Amino acid sequence: MQTNLADFIKDTREGKEAEDILRKCVHCGFCTATCPTYQLLGDELDGPRGRIYLIKQVLEGKPATVKTQQHLDRCLTCRNCETTCPSGVQYGRLVDIGRQVVEKQVGRPLFQKLNRAALKAVLPRKWIFNPAMKLGQSLRAVLPKSLQNKVPVAQDAGLWPQTEHARKMLLLDGCVQPAMSPNINAATARVLDAMGVQLQIAPKAGCCGAIRYHLNEHEDGLNDMRMNIDAWWPYVEAGAEAIVMTASGCGATVKEYGHLLAHDEAYAARAAKISALTRDLSEILPEFQPQLVQCLQGKINKRIAWHPPCTLQHGQQIRGKVEGLLTAIGVDVKLCADSHLCCGSAGTYSVLQPKLSYQLRDNKLRNLAATDAEMILSANIGCLTHLQSGTDTPVIHWVELIDQMMQVQEAEIEPG
Template identity: 75%
Template sequence: MQTNLADFIRDTNEGKEADAILRSCVHCGFCTATCPTYQLLGDELDGPRGRIYLIKQVLEGKQATAATQSHLDRCLTCRNCESTCPSGVQYGRLVDIGRKVVEDQVPRPLGQRIVRTTLKTLLPNKWLFNPAMKAGQLVRPLLPQKLQNKVPPKQDAGQWPTRTHARKMLMLDGCVQPAMSPNINSSTARVLDALGIEMVVPPKAGCCGAIRYHLNDQDGGLADMRRNIDAWWPYVDGSAGFTVEAIVMNASGCGATVKEYGHLLQHDAAYAAKAHRISQLTRDISEILPDFEAELAGKLKGKIGKRVAYHPPCTLQHGQKIRGKVEQILGSAGVDVKLCADSHLCCGSAGTYSVLQPELSYRLRDNKLGNLQATQPDMIVSGNIGCLTHLQSGTDTPVRHWIELLDAALVGS
């Protein structure tokens, strides 16, 4: 694709990156076949190829409009198009760049500004979100259904392991997950403890940065990333008294973002090298456990008598390009695990998307649940807090993180 970027962005780092991405696109349209919003709406401008054209026009100097903004807002950033694209177009990065430029050109209505400011203030800050979630759980039966969907019932996290091990890994505590589903972190710690690995949670680490970054507060998102790097670095360089082997992620949305720290901070002289090292060390929990497949199989064979439907999060299969590992781990442990039809498609959660685009989000959720329920599961499992909460809001079938399934079986054994 030929480009002629406008002066305001041509020689910037973002402009150079966008120009390279745009030039890699060959207009083939394969991406539209796997775009969830294009499938629902049938509008070229609500598919990746159309959005690429909109971004190109804006970067070449055409004034963005509210319609431009709406088409970009309706993108889930699921990155299914990246998995489909034969030319390797990095659409996720391009849409981040394009959205920020459009955000600067098109003032949002007051209502939208209030909602977005609330989300990027409340969600990444545990000192605000945790008490808000606890209050919501206390009055949950009284809440309207739409709010109940966002407030899961209170959950007992169980005991955190107390043993020490020579092998140590860091865990990102996260921002919303400890309040919404605290058992995911403790389950991860217990499973790894049973395999001889100690989990360390640095107290000063927080939100991975994805929430603010993808709400076009990119400076705020980068600040969150730098804070995490500062919190983790003593455990990486050994100044904390030991050196960790990896940084474990059990929320694939966070993992996809942390693995991109090196790219997002590449022009920050103070953090570029550290960010690159952090990205190198980051592993989804599904990348850790295959090394223990035989051990887990020995501990768990015959212990999990459930038929399980697995929903691969977009941030795992398209963002991190990790496919097949969770099914392999569960299958080797004796779990009857099934993928549903169209397992490559997004469930509609997509971070804050279910709040900002509820109509499309719930249509995608219901389509996904229909396919998952067709496998007649006893339980639905996934690997990202957003997917878990969103799917559970539409079904009575239990929806859990797959690590919780292994943890429960290990405790039972």
């Protein structure tokens, strides 16, 4: 695609990156076939090809409009189009650049500004979010359905193992997951402890940066990333062999630290190192498959449906690892029809675009129900909460199932 970027951006870092991405696009349209919003709305401008054209126009100097902003806002940033694209167009990076330019040109109505400001202020800050979530859980029974959907039932995380091991890995605790589903990280710690690996949490690490970055506050998001690098670096220097991600959305972001901070001389090298060390849990546990098979094979007879988050299968390009491990230990795992499509959670999307989000959720749940599964597994806190809000079928993180199986195994071998 030929480009002629406007003076305001053509010589900037973002402009050069956007131009490189735009020139790879051949407008073949393969991406529209796998775009969830295009499938729902049938509008070319609500598909990747149309949005790329809108971004190109704005970067070439055509003033952005509210309509331009609306079409970009409706994008889930699921990156399914990146998986489909034969030309390797990095659409996710392009839409981040385009959205920020449009935001500066168009602005927003007061309600939208307040809504987005609240998300950026509350979600990344545990000291605000955790008490708010606890209050919501205590009042959950009397909350309206729209709020109940965002407030999961309180759960007991269980014990965190205290055993020292020679092998040590860092764990990103996350910003909302510890309050919404504390058992996920605790279950991960217990499973890896049984495999001889000690998980460590850096107290000063916080939000991965995705929330603010994807809400067009790029510098604030980058500052969140820098804070995490500073918090993790002493552990990295002490020999932590990996940084474990139990939320695939966070993992997709942390793996891009090296790229996003490549322009920052003070952080570029360390950011690249952090990205290189980052591993989704599904990249780590298969190493221990023989041990898991030995102790767990045949311990569960439930029919399981696996929902792969977009940030895992499209963002991180990880497919088949969870299903392969679970199948190896004897779990009957099924993928639903259109398993490549987004469930509609997409970070803050379910708050900012609720109508489209719930349409996608209900479509996904219908397909999952068709598998006759007794339980739904996923790998991202947003997907888990969003899907659970529309079904009575239990929806849990896949490591929680392994943890449950291991606890049953331990109970069986205990004397008396």
